[in-house]
Amino acid sequence: MDAIFKALNDPARRALLDSLRQTDGQTLTDLCEQLDMTRFGVMKHLKMLEDARLIVTRKAGRFKYHYLNALPLQELVDRWVHPFLRPQARALSHLKATLEGQTMTRPDFTMTTFIDCTHDALWEALTRGELIALYHFACDTVRGDMQAPGDSVAYLYPHGAPMLSNRVISITPKSRIEMAFEPGWGGDRTPSRCVYLVEATASGMKLTVEHDDLPATQTGVADGWARFLAGVKTWLETGKTHRFAPEMAG
Structure with a gap:
């Protein structure tokens, strides 16, 4: 601070x-x-x-x-x-990032957090669907795991409708996962690409999310990633489930 x-x-x-x-x-x-x-x-x-x-x-x-x-x-x-003043809306700036590509183009969406946990614990939390379901901000049912190229994870809303699927494009164990990001909401469901970068530091773990080729019509993705990162950080550091669900308009 x-x-x-x-x-x-x-x-x-x-x-x-x-x-x-x-x-x-x-x-x-x-x-x-x-x-x-x-x-x-x-x-x-x-x-x-x-x-x-x-x-x-x-x-x-x-x-x-x-x-x-x-x-x-x-x-x-x-x-x-927040404990003293309830905001009418909490918005993160739309952070732009990209993933490492063969063309070496610059990222246009990236987000980073640091987590007090072990390397193995973070990797498991990111790759096992049953664990993702414990902290995801909107989906308490997540099917599948991400262990190898071609694997996919499906995120389901509580009423059973699909929210999102991530399909593994490439994976470097305990270091990097490149995924196809396939939304199940909104009118534009054009797939894009995202990457998890996992790094050990002297005092814990560093987790970076990068997003590439995100259509301008797919709104709310930056906010969703912020809630996702807050959820995995809270769960790994406290052992408690807390879903950072979007606030509904009053």
Whole structure:
């Protein structure tokens, strides 16, 4: 928390976050053009934001792209604001990310969280349908597992209708899963691609979700990923099921 407050306590760093909120996935050069300071000064500010987990970076070819990571801010709101003030709506910025592709194109949607758990526990929670059903924000029935290319997991609403299916395209055990994202809601059900990146850190696990080729007409996906990550983090750290279900309009 201290790192977040410190990172926000500077107008230049807030301006960088505002810029990424408007246009995610910018290079250092893009950001430098917006601030009246040296390139080195902008790099220092970006480093502080990255240390506070308010941005994440992704390298593609010769370029390094910067993305807003709103999850720490959501956690701050949940802990310090939400108990005292019930918001009419809680919205995460639409974070853009992509998965690693053969063309080395830059991501346009990415989201990261850190979880206090073991490597094996996180991998099991992501790949076994019966475990996903314990923390998913909307589906308490999840069929299938993800162990090899071609495997699929089906997410079912409580009334039995399909919400989503993930089909494994490629998998690197305990490290990376590339999936076809096939929605069962809305008018546009065009498949897209998503990736789980699992990394061990000195104090726990880092989980990153990247999404690529997401049609503009498929709304609410960013919010859904935020709720998914909050659910798996809570379940792994506390052992308790908590579904971060979308708030219904009153």
